[in-house]
Amino acid sequence: MGIIFTVKFILFYLLIVCNLIYSKKLTLPELDDINSKKINECQRCKVLVDSFNYWFDKTSRGKFEGGDTAWEESKLRSYARSEIRLVEIQESLCSELHKYQDHCYSLTEEAEQPLEKWWLDKDPNSIDLHTWLCIENLKYCCPENHFGFSCEPCPLDKDNKLCGGHGRCNGEGTRKGNGSCECFKGFTGHSCGECAQNYYRADTYTCEPCHKTCDGCSGAGADACEACKEGWKLEGGFCNDIDECSDANTCKPNQFCMNEEGSYACKSCDKSCKTCAGPGCSNCTSCGPGAMFWSGVCVDSKLKDVILAETLNRVILYLGLLLIIILITKISHALASLVVLIVAAYIYYSEKNSTMNVVYVISNLYF
Structure with missing residues (x-):
C-alpha cells in the first residue's frame, strides 16, 4: 500500500508541474507579442524617459518618511540629488513596464552616462529630460513639428497650417521621414486639402463619407451617388442591391446561395444532399447515389x-x-x-x- 501511495503521489506531483509549465508556456507568446511590436528609436527613448520619471517620483522621499521632521528635511535635501538615489533609479529602470520592456532595457546602457551627466549637472526643474536626452544628446527625436536627420521644420501650407489641419507630417518628432503630409481619414492631396474617394465636401473644413452604396458622391444620402459600389446597381437615382442568387450558376452544384446586402455567400449543402436550395437536410433538391429523394430529404432505403x-x-x-x-x-x-x-x-x-x-x-x- 505504501508503494502504491508513493507512486500515486509522484504522478500527481508530476501532473501539477506539467500543468504549471504548460500554463507558463501559454503566457510566453503573449509576452513575446507585446515585446516584439516594433517601435522607432524616438519612441524607445521616450519609454526610457517615462520609466526614469516614474522611478524619480517613486524615490522622491526615499527611506526617510516618518520621525523627526527637521532631521528628515535635512536628509531629504542631501538625498534628493545624491548618487545613491540615482543608482536606485537606474537599478529599477524599465522593471515596472509590461509593454516595451525589452526595448527599454536595450537603451539603458547607452543612456547611462548621459543620465548621470543630466542628474549631476542639470536642474531637473528647468531642463526637460526628454528634450535634453532624446533630442539634444542621443539625437533620436526631434521637437514637435520637425522631422528628419537635421530636425527640419515640417512644411506649412499657404494658410500657415500643417497639412491644412487635416494630417500630420511624415516623420514628425523623429529623425526619420520626408516631411510629406500623411492625411487623416477622409482627406487627400499634397496638403490634405481635398476630399478622399467616397467622401464629399460638407463644408469648408469637413469631408464626410458618402452613403455606403455609393462609389463617389456629390453629397449626403443614397440619392447623391455618382456611381454604385460592386454588388449594387443604379436604378431610379438610387443604388439597389443586386440579387446574385437569381443566377443558378452563381455557386457550385453542391452549394446554395445566400444573398447579402451588396454581396452574396455560397454555403455548402448538407452532406446528405447532392444539390440543395437551402441549409439543413430538409432542403435537398437531389440526392447522391444510394439515396432516395423524399420531399426535400435524402434517405436511403434502410x-x-x-x-x-x-x-x-x-x-x-x-x-x-x-x-x-x-x-x-x-x-x-x-x-x-x-x-x-x-x-x-x-x-x-x-x-x-x-x-x-x-x-x-x-x-x-x-x-
Whole structure:
C-alpha cells in the first residue's frame, strides 16, 4: 500500500508541474507579442524617459518618511540629488513596464552616462529630460513639428497650417521621414486639402463619407451617388442591391446561395444532399447515389424503413389512445374530456418535436 501511495503521489506531483509549465508556456507568446511590436528609436527613448520619471517620483522621499521632521528635511535635501538615489533609479529602470520592456532595457546602457551627466549637472526643474536626452544628446527625436536627420521644420501650407489641419507630417518628432503630409481619414492631396474617394465636401473644413452604396458622391444620402459600389446597381437615382442568387450558376452544384446586402455567400449543402436550395437536410433538391429523394430529404432505403416503422408505431399508439377515450366516454363524459385534452397535448408535442410527423410521412409514401 505504501508503494502504491508513493507512486500515486509522484504522478500527481508530476501532473501539477506539467500543468504549471504548460500554463507558463501559454503566457510566453503573449509576452513575446507585446515585446516584439516594433517601435522607432524616438519612441524607445521616450519609454526610457517615462520609466526614469516614474522611478524619480517613486524615490522622491526615499527611506526617510516618518520621525523627526527637521532631521528628515535635512536628509531629504542631501538625498534628493545624491548618487545613491540615482543608482536606485537606474537599478529599477524599465522593471515596472509590461509593454516595451525589452526595448527599454536595450537603451539603458547607452543612456547611462548621459543620465548621470543630466542628474549631476542639470536642474531637473528647468531642463526637460526628454528634450535634453532624446533630442539634444542621443539625437533620436526631434521637437514637435520637425522631422528628419537635421530636425527640419515640417512644411506649412499657404494658410500657415500643417497639412491644412487635416494630417500630420511624415516623420514628425523623429529623425526619420520626408516631411510629406500623411492625411487623416477622409482627406487627400499634397496638403490634405481635398476630399478622399467616397467622401464629399460638407463644408469648408469637413469631408464626410458618402452613403455606403455609393462609389463617389456629390453629397449626403443614397440619392447623391455618382456611381454604385460592386454588388449594387443604379436604378431610379438610387443604388439597389443586386440579387446574385437569381443566377443558378452563381455557386457550385453542391452549394446554395445566400444573398447579402451588396454581396452574396455560397454555403455548402448538407452532406446528405447532392444539390440543395437551402441549409439543413430538409432542403435537398437531389440526392447522391444510394439515396432516395423524399420531399426535400435524402434517405436511403434502410432509413426509410426505420421512418415508416416508427410512424406505424405512433399511428398504432394514437389509435390505442383513441380507443381508450371511447371506452372512458361510456363511463364518464367529464373524465373523457380531461383525457382527450391530455392525449391531444401529448400527440401535438410528439408530432411537433418529430423530424417527420405522421401526416408528412403518410403523404409521401409514394414518390
